[in-house]
Amino acid sequence: MTHTLHRMGSEASLREDYVVLVMPSKDINHEGSGPKLRQFLQMALEAGAIKIGDARLGNQYHQGSIDNLLNNVEDRAVVHAVFKDQDSLIKILQRLKETDLGLSVVVSGLFDEVATCCNRVGLDRHTINQSLGRWGRTDRLPSREILEISTMCGHGMVTVSLIQEVIEDIKNGNSTPEQGAERLFEPCMCGIFNPHRAAELLRALVVKEI
């Protein structure tokens, strides 16, 4: 499940996009992990997360509310929090180090920036996962601008057609980029779609197309 690995974009744009994933490992430390996963999500909100999510049971819209999402976290869940700046990322990494939940923590983002944040809080990076891009019939893919938005949901739930509909709504004055970005977040069941970054990308796309 590499749903946060292949987020496309310029380095400037990706500087506003970090996903922190926390999960237990089956048969090693998953028993009793639910309350710890919930604690992480609460700490993430305090640290400035702009979205939280649960890949097992769905995002806040699917579950009805953020409170439901927090209350329903199970032992085998894979949970996430999305951050839009380094300061917030450093805060949550510091809290995770101090709290020592004993669960695995993975940060998706620019490698150099993430390494800097780890150094700041005294964490040693253990393993990385590199993206070597897209192979095969890349000629069949939509434009890079659309992919920069759609790849923020690695499971493909933020569809190209929906992005195009949102762009039209913004162009026609029926939606703001922020409203459009929030609409695009809804299908992303894991809650890893970054609406802050999406709003910026939508704004730029609409300006370019007008």
Added chain:
Amino acid sequence: MQIDPDLCIGCGQCLPYCPVNAITLEEDISQIDLDECAECGNCLRNAHCPVDAIYQQDLAWPRIVRSILSDVLTIAVESGISGRGTEEMKTNEVTGRFKFGFAGIAIEVGRPVLGARLYDVEKIAQAVASLNVEFEKNNPVTSMMSDPKTGKFKNELINEKVLSAIIEFVVKLEQLPELFRILEKVAAKIETVFSLDVATRICSDGRVPTSPYIEGAGLWIAPNGKTNVGLGRPLYQEK
């Protein structure tokens, strides 16, 4: 997924939620092309059909594999977690799955956007099987093979359409150049795309052991990716 024609009012609200454009308006009624539908559940969950015309039909074998590999909320029996893959590098500090001297490989067939037929997944699996790799047992894709040694899939599955299927295995670092050559060849023979992942331990001095092999092959590496920050416990002790 199916749409009840007696209930559908033809509003078209569901159309943009299909990631593979399997829903069309025919004579003012939404219809789903069942051959193209990957059973991801996105239309049912998010289109908010005003008359509840969208419904999930019973999924039997072999169609059920579409849901396993496409619906993010389906829990795979093999991995015990939602999604298509496994814990892979995300828990590597406690599982020791990827050790120094090795690279974890994931070939995400169908990502992004296009989806894939399992015959294309089979082509890639059979190509990389020539390296004598062992496909990840906890990945549901491996269970869909009739012969995991050769990458051959069960015959009844190969035309099934999924949003993505992840082929996972481990190689020695020195096998990477040959793997890249194999993937370049097979990439020219498929109808879809795949995204390629390479996972590796980080050296104590910060070096990334895979990078010389990737750069040596003239391949692009994204500036962003995933970093396991080593907080899981108990820590796996590598000898």
